[in-house]
Amino acid sequence: MQPVPGAVKRLATQRGLEVFQPETLKAPDALERLRAARPEVMVVAAYGLLLPQAALDAAPLGALNIHASLLPRWRGAAPIQRALLAGDRETGVSIMQMDAGLDTGPVLLQKKIAIAPHDDAETLREKLAALGAAAIVEALADRQAGRARALPQSAEGITYARKIDKTETHLDWTRPAIELERAVRAFLPAVASLNGEILRLWRARVVEGHGLPGELLRAGPDLTIACGEQALEVSELQRPGGKRLTAAEYLHGRPLAPGIRFG
Numbered sequence: 001m002q003p004v005p006g007a008v009k010r011l012a013t014q015r016g017l018e019v020f021q022p023e024t025l026k027a028p029d030a031l032e033r034l035r036a037a038r039p040e041v042m043v044v045a046a047y048g049l050l051l052p053q054a055a056l057d058a059a060p061l062g063a064l065n066i067h068a069s070l071l072p073r074w075r076g077a078a079p080i081q082r083a084l085l086a087g088d089r090e091t092g093v094s095i096m097q098m099d100a101g102l103d104t105g106p107v108l109l110q111k112k113i114a115i116a117p118h119d120d121a122e123t124l125r126e127k128l129a130a131l132g133a134a135a136i137v138e139a140l141a142d143r144q145a146g147r148a149r150a151l152p153q154s155a156e157g158i159t160y161a162r163k164i165d166k167t168e169t170h171l172d173w174t175r176p177a178i179e180l181e182r183a184v185r186a187f188l189p190a191v192a193s194l195n196g197e198i199l200r201l202w203r204a205r206v207v208e209g210h211g212l213p214g215e216l217l218r219a220g221p222d223l224t225i226a227c228g229e230q231a232l233e234v235s236e237l238q239r240p241g242g243k244r245l246t247a248a249e250y251l252h253g254r255p256l257a258p259g260i261r262f263g
Contacts, residue, residue, distance in 0.1 A: 025055045034058045041143060043136055044098060048077065053100050061143055063098040066132040068125070070094060070110055072153040074161040075103035080124050082161035083115065084186035087178070090114050091124070093132040095139040097150045102160075106150035109139045120185040173214035173262060176229035177206040189238065193263040202244055203236035214262040219255070222247040225262055 005013070012019050022030035031054050041061035044051065056063050069079035071094040076082075083091045092112040099105040111131050115124065142148035169187040171180050181204055184190045189200035209217045209224055209231025218224040223234040238244045 024049075026052050031055060031058070041140065043140075045132070045136075050100070050102065051098060056098055056100070064108070064136065064139060064143075065096045065098045065103070065105070066136050067094045067096055067103055068128045068132065069161065070112060071096060071103060071107055072156075072158040074159055076161035077163040079161040080121055080128065081164055081186040082159070084119070084121060084124065085179075085182050087182055088115055091128070093128055093135050095132075095135050104153065106152050108142070108148050108150050109135055111135045118185075121188045171201070171262075173225065174228040177227040177232045178230070180204070180227055180232050181206050184232075194260070198240055200238040201234050201236075202238065204232050204234045207231050207233045212261065216256060216258050216260050216262065219258055220248065220251055223251075223256070 009019050009021075020030075020033060022033075025031065025034065031052075034055060035058050039059040042055075042059045042063040043066070044063050045066040047065075051063060067075075067079065068091070069075070069083065070090070070092045073088075074082050074091075079091070090112055092110055094107050095109040096103065096107050097105045111134070113127055113131060119127075139148065164187070169183070169189075169191045171183060171190050171192050173180070173192075180190070184201050184204045189202045190204075192199050192201055207224060207230065209226055211217050211226030211231070213226060213228055215226040216223060217226055217231055223237070225232050225234065235247050236244055237247060237250055239250075
């Protein structure tokens with residue numbers, strides 16, 4: 001639970017590059033230091049805050065943002081999770097010319113990929129990180145060569161990927177199993193309760209089954225739990241303070257009888 005340097009900082013430190021980490025880019029001294037670097041263009045990835053216009057104006061070619069969605073779909077903070085929750089079949093990366101709005105600037109380049117049935121937030125993030133790295137290099141080369149064209153985003157199909165709230169990760173067993181399976185993959189982990197104990201659910205799939213929402217239908221080798229429609233078969237979970245376990249390992253230490261209810 002201690003802060004550790006991110007991958008970019010570690011690589012920069014290994015290569016002897018200066019790392020500047022201001023708490024805000026609105027501070028005059030931070031803006032002055034940014035201008036003093038005399039950037040031609042700036043690249044922004046996973047910054048999490050809106051850049052003030054003064055920062056955007058620091059580089060003649062502006063700031064390019066690597067955004068993990070096909071804009072204008074899923075503007076905002078959590079595009080990967082929202083795409084998984086919505087059951088989207090494809091996503092991708094947009095290289096966007098930043099303006100003062102929230103992911104509203106014109107798009108220079110987009111790259112698409114399919115979302116695999118078993119993709120989760122971690123695997124999809126890794127795929128999009130690699131795709132975004134290649135896309136930003138291509139976009140910068142186009143910009144340097146003068147052949148880049150930034151096209152305005154469509155006014156249709158706009159959706160917002162609001163930040164994930166902790167309460168969202170708690171599964172509502174009255175919902176269809178397909179929605180809860182998506183939630184497990186998106187939140188990684190999702191959360192459920194059993195007899196007052198909070199359990200983190202890491203792997204699950206949709207199976208046939210009927211019962212009261214939250215009712216344990218089968219215990220072994222996995223946990224099959226009834227939902228509003230169909231059932232969720234949980235194959236990997238975690239107790240508070242414990243390590244991730246297969247459902248079989250969990251049941252070995254804590255046998256459960258069908259009929260109990262998850263919250």
